[in-house]
Amino acid sequence: MRQFFLMFILLILAACAQDRIAKPEVLMTSDQMIDFHVDLALISASSSYAKDNFVSTDSLFSFHKIDSTIFSQSNVYYASKPKLYTKIFESVKAQLEQLQVQDTLYELKKPLRIE
Secondary structure: OHHHHHHHHHHHHHHHHOOOOOOOOOOOOHHHHHHHHHHHHHHHHHHHHOOOOOOOHHHHHHHOOOOHHHHHHHHHHHHOOHHHHHHHHHHHHHHHHHHHHHOOOHHHHOOOOOO
């Protein structure tokens, strides 16, 4: 009984150590994923601000020299690794906040505080 229990524990540990999602043949680096998501956020924000300035996602894919399949497979792979995926989006958030600080019009858009 003890051997069975020990084998069961080893089997569970071995199963947990394996990658559930196989690494795709063509994988975007984490830096490429960060850059892509930053650009995607900027395009989404600008298209919701001005409807006549539409930028298609196809042009975003061609700008980053990838296609939708490569992005999709890379995104699924990184999503299967929650710690790494969280770091990617923390970097995206930090870059967007840095862009907001650099925005010269940002100060003009802030509501005036009367003290």
